Amino acid sequence: MIKSSKDEIINIQKKMIRMLKNKKKFGGAHTETMHLRNCVPKHLRGGKIVDMAIKDLFGMEILINKQSTGEKHCSLNTAKLKEIGEIENS
Numbered sequence: 001m002i003k004s005s006k007d008e009i010i011n012i013q014k015k016m017i018r019m020l021k022n023k024k025k026f027g028g029a030h031t032e033t034m035h036l037r038n039c040v041p042k043h044l045r046g047g048k049i050v051d052m053a054i055k056d057l058f059g060m061e062i063l064i065n066k067q068s069t070g071e072k073h074c075s076l077n078t079a080k081l082k083e084i085g086e087i088e089n090s
Contacts, residue, residue: 007048012053014086015039017062020076021084030075042080062087 004083025031036054037045044050057063060082066073076084 001071008049009053009056010090012040012050013089016057017084017088023077027075030073033072033074088089
């Protein structure tokens with residue numbers, strides 16, 4: 001992965017985390033995973049880079065998954081608040 005792509009992924013992740021924090025989506029409070037795309041610029045919403053950013057957040061366990069009514073929902077993992085802060089401040 002090239003450097004600019006990694007920086008872009010981190011910027012996308014910051015926006016997703018900020019949106020979830022503003023909506024208070026921690027632990028039991030969750031939102032549909034597809035809504036994470038709403039916080040990125042329109043020209044990126046269907047791109048692979050957004051999928052990579054989401055997958056990376058799940059891989060680091062920053063986001064936790066909840067299956068609800070056939071749709072995938074997610075929320076911020078309260079056990080990873082330190083890592084969330086590191087992403088926000090990077």
